[in-house]
Amino acid sequence: MIVALNNKSNFTRDEYVEYLKEIEEITFKGKLILCPTYLNLTVKTDVILGAQDVSPYEDGSHTGEISARQLSALGIKYSIVGHSERRLSETEEELFNEIRRLLENNMTPILCVGERKADREKGSTKAVIGNQLASVTNYLMENERSNVIIAYEPVWAIGTGEIPTNEQIKEVIDFIKSKLPNNKVLYGGSANEENIDTLKEIEGIDGYLVGGLSLKPDKLQIFLDKLSE
Ligand code: 13P
Numbered sequence: 001m002i003v004a005l006n007n008k009s010n011f012t013r014d015e016y017v018e019y020l021k022e023i024e025e026i027t028f029k030g031k032l033i034l035c036p037t038y039l040n041l042t043v044k045t046d047v048i049l050g051a052q053d054v055s056p057y058e059d060g061s062h063t064g065e066i067s068a069r070q071l072s073a074l075g076i077k078y079s080i081v082g083h084s085e086r087r088l089s090e091t092e093e094e095l096f097n098e099i100r101r102l103l104e105n106n107m108t109p110i111l112c113v114g115e116r117k118a119d120r121e122k123g124s125t126k127a128v129i130g131n132q133l134a135s136v137t138n139y140l141m142e143n144e145r146s147n148v149i150i151a152y153e154p155v156w157a158i159g160t161g162e163i164p165t166n167e168q169i170k171e172v173i174d175f176i177k178s179k180l181p182n183n184k185v186l187y188g189g190s191a192n193e194e195n196i197d198t199l200k201e202i203e204g205i206d207g208y209l210v211g212g213l214s215l216k217p218d219k220l221q222i223f224l225d226k227l228s229e
Helices: 013-024 038-042 068-073 092-104 117-122 125-132 166-179 217-228
Strands: 002-006 031-035 048-051 078-081 108-113 149-152 185-188 207-210
Touching: 002 078, 002 185, 002 217, 013 038, 013 217, 031 078, 038 048, 068 092, 078 092, 092 108, 108 125, 117 125, 125 166, 149 166, 166 185, 207 217
Parallel strands: 002 031, 002 207, 031 048, 048 078, 078 108, 108 149, 149 185, 185 207
Antiparallel strands: none
16 A cells, blocks of 8 residues: 655745654555655655656756656655646646656656546546546556556545545546556545545555645554554
8 A cells, every 4th residue: 555645835844854753753554655845855764755746857957847867866766747736837748758757767656637626527537537647558668657656636626625435436546447457546635534434445546645634644644544454
């Protein structure tokens, strides 16, 4: 089981140092991947680290970008790509190049996909997600594809407390696995220590990507304990 923590744009360096002490105390038999802001990625820790984003470019004249090679040199093994909070400003081509750069540097992309509320109401959830998966299903070689983790994050469930039914989540997870049978698939969107008892009944989920919960180590520990029961 994988649980990835997306800190988003939270914690100053000093706040993060205090927070990290608590995260380092967490017990979990699965794999915990901490994705702090770029600034905080350089704080030394034994916790497995991931970035929240990566440049689509190699090193060079790209002001403000952080390359996969730079992240990899820090020992970082994962990076979220295509989060809905970023997809607004990223093209599909850039996204594909981000995935490429990560794989070239032996890092694992965590590709976020998910429908908006209006997509679900129109009945186009699978069509939207199918398109978002295209960079992996259409352009990566067979042997590269399974190195990508997919995170199903319905946009309307992120940070809202509103969450799909288990049946709705299972339908999408099954759809993703029908296209990518060898890939790990996570669920993200308002997952917390209260709804994990229900969520964990869904078959086929390989883990979770959590935002708000990642900021509260005590609640995170409850979540992980319940997940492991
Ligand atoms: P919340 O867990 O706060 O809904 O955020 C989910 C998310 O966006 C993780 O990437």
